[in-house]
Amino acid sequence: MKLPKIRIGKLWMRTALQIFFFVFIALVAINHTLAESGGAIPFLSSASLHALCPFGGVVSIYQYATIGTFTQKIHESSFILMIVGFLLAVLFGPVFCGWVCPLGSIQEWIGKIGIKIFKRRRYNHFIPIKIDRILRYARYLVLAWVLYMTAITGKLIFSDYDPYFALFNFWTSEVSIIGLAILGITLGASLFVERPWCKYACPYGAVLGLTNLFRIFRIRRNASTCKLDGACNKICPMNIDVMGSKIVRDHQCISCLKCTSENVCPVAGTVDFVAGGK
Amino acid sequence: MKLTSKPLGILILVIMFGSILFTTAMNWWRTESTKVPVKFSEGEVAGEYNPADIRGSYKMSDIEKSFRIPVADLKTAFAIPDDVDAASYQVKNLEEKYAPLAAEGKEVGTTSVRYFVALYRSLPFTVSGDIWMPDTAVAVLKQKAKLTSDQIAYLDSHTVRLNSSPAVTPAVPVSTPQPKTTPSANETHTAPDRTMSGKTTFKEILDWGVPKDTIQEIIGGEIPSTAMTVRDYCTQKSLDFNTIKTALQAEVDKTK
Numbered sequence: 001m002k003l004p005k006i007r008i009g010k011l012w013m014r015t016a017l018q019i020f021f022f023v024f025i026a027l028v029a030i031n032h033t034l035a036e037s038g039g040a041i042p043f044l045s046s047a048s049l050h051a052l053c054p055f056g057g058v059v060s061i062y063q064y065a066t067i068g069t070f071t072q073k074i075h076e077s078s079f080i081l082m083i084v085g086f087l088l089a090v091l092f093g094p095v096f097c098g099w100v101c102p103l104g105s106i107q108e109w110i111g112k113i114g115i116k117i118f119k120r121r122r123y124n125h126f127i128p129i130k131i132d133r134i135l136r137y138a139r140y141l142v143l144a145w146v147l148y149m150t151a152i153t154g155k156l157i158f159s160d161y162d163p164y165f166a167l168f169n170f171w172t173s174e175v176s177i178i179g180l181a182i183l184g185i186t187l188g189a190s191l192f193v194e195r196p197w198c199k200y201a202c203p204y205g206a207v208l209g210l211t212n213l214f215r216i217f218r219i220r221r222n223a224s225t226c227k228l229d230g231a232c233n234k235i236c237p238m239n240i241d242v243m244g245s246k247i248v249r250d251h252q253c254i255s256c257l258k259c260t261s262e263n264v265c266p267v268a269g270t271v272d273f274v275a276g277g278k
Numbered sequence: 279m280k281l282t283s284k285p286l287g288i289l290i291l292v293i294m295f296g297s298i299l300f301t302t303a304m305n306w307w308r309t310e311s312t313k314v315p316v317k318f319s320e321g322e323v324a325g326e327y328n329p330a331d332i333r334g335s336y337k338m339s340d341i342e343k344s345f346r347i348p349v350a351d352l353k354t355a356f357a358i359p360d361d362v363d364a365a366s367y368q369v370k371n372l373e374e375k376y377a378p379l380a381a382e383g384k385e386v387g388t389t390s391v392r393y394f395v396a397l398y399r400s401l402p403f404t405v406s407g408d409i410w411m412p413d414t415a416v417a418v419l420k421q422k423a424k425l426t427s428d429q430i431a432y433l434d435s436h437t438v439r440l441n442s443s444p445a446v447t448p449a450v451p452v453s454t455p456q457p458k459t460t461p462s463a464n465e466t467h468t469a470p471d472r473t474m475s476g477k478t479t480f481k482e483i484l485d486w487g488v489p490k491d492t493i494q495e496i497i498g499g500e501i502p503s504t505a506m507t508v509r510d511y512c513t514q515k516s517l518d519f520n521t522i523k524t525a526l527q528a529e530v531d532k533t534k
Contacts, residue, residue: 010283012283013283013284013287013288016287017287035366036368037363045309048309048310051310052309063505067503067505069506072507075308075310075311076301076306076308077307077309080297080298080301080306080307084293084294087293088290088293088294092281092289095286099286099287099290151505152481152504153479153481153482153504153505154479154481154507217279257282260282262282273280273282274279274280275279276279
């Protein structure tokens with residue numbers, strides 16, 4: 001069966017948001033460094049990366065509930081972003097992962113090089129399905145470990161291992177060697193696997209992924225018009241079997257909309273992002 | 279109801295930045311700790327800010343705001359280099375600047391700033407262990423503060439002289455009068471990871487081998503949570519952090 005040619009550029013709004021958030025976070029991180037030496041760029045936030053990370057809110061929940069204080073380096077802004085992240089996820093699924101997270105975006109951009117090298121048929125299919133399925137749950141182990149360690153120590157344990165923190169702080173002494181190594185492995189692995197960190201290790205993605213089970217707007221496939229050409233499966237960065245689902249409830253979906261009729265599905269109204277319906 | 283990428287993108291932006299704008303308007307959006315120390319609740323100085331609550335994250339401008347000490351005086355006192363903005367210079371940076379002193383047990387850092395502020399503003403402050411001051415800070419205090427003879431004697435015995443160009447060269451102590459007090463456990467910092475600071479949690483002290491009962495005896499109560507910092511506990515219970523810190527540090531040092 002000949003696979004249809006993949007059209008690009010239809011989801012320009014998503015690409016624009018990804019670039020916007022990547023540049024915005026990079027500028028804020030640079031400004032934070034400048035502010036520490038008294039030379040901050042005016043009218044631009046100089047907040048620390050921790051203060052703008054919604055996962056910081058997640059790891060602080062236990063301490064806030066039991067002691068009434070935030071985990072070190074975490075502030076009210078992290079809590080607010082955590083709530084916003086949950087709200088968006090309940091409405092639209094993990095759009096934070098698919099549209100906002102700069103670490104997800106850079107993995108995706110490096111992945112485009114991987115696609116050029118290995119072609120789409122081979123790229124993102126290096127890991128045997130059986131092993132891949134098991135590894136997909138590893139991020140829940142990471143989540144459990146991070147939550148437990150943060151709860152008992154009251155410190156932001158994960159920042160030493162966080163590739164997102166390393167990506168935007170590699171020029172500072174705050175980044176650990178382990179963090180840089182994990183960032184390097186993540187970016188390197190992105191040449192072979194699309195979004196490897198998101199798939200196998202991201203604890204925040206693990207949390208948001210749970211909303212795929214009950215979110216309001218969902219990816220729905222209309223079986224009566226579906227040509228079963230596999231275009232949706234082929235393009236899905238998270239290797240989800242869209243073609244075999246009526247409604248995508250996979251915990252790994254990031255609501256990127258690549259599989260929809262707006263983008264790759266050749267039949268209008270077959271794969272849509274909708275609210276309601278069964 | 280069907281949604282495509284354009285309205286979805288706009289909704290994401292509106293929800294995210296709308297929430298930030300709304301919470302900013304409500305004064306809920308904070309990206310850093312409140313740089314306002316606790317106030318004395320009793321005595322003649324009730325209502326004044328307590329210098330013991332100055333944190334390492336405070337900028338010199340925060341100290342100026344709360345304690346009405348000009349940044350220029352703080353800059354001179356702690357020899358903040360001319361090529362950095364003294365107003366946004368954080369107190370914690372002093373520990374890095376004066377790291378060679380700490381290695382010799384003469385740490386100039388957050389505690390030095392607290393004591394400096396207390397003396398400058400004639401505010402109560404419990405001195406526990408040895409607190410070291412750069413000679414520049416001692417000079418400012420002698421010129422601008424009302425010091426008692428005991429305080430002058432203490433400062434004279436706890437002065438470290440800086441190089442002529444501390445802005446470009448890390449400060450190192452030269453021969454100074456020996457402290458009159460018996461060296462305490464606080465003076466030895468052989469293992470920086472076992473040194474109490476404002477960020478030390480009860481979990482860390484337990485991990486360092488200090489028994490739970492000993493800690494609870496020192497803090498005068500149950501440990502509410504091992505994840506809590508000792509400083510937060512002291513603030514919550516209105517205890518003097520320096521006193522508790524010194525006692526706990528002594529127990530930590532016994533385990534070395």
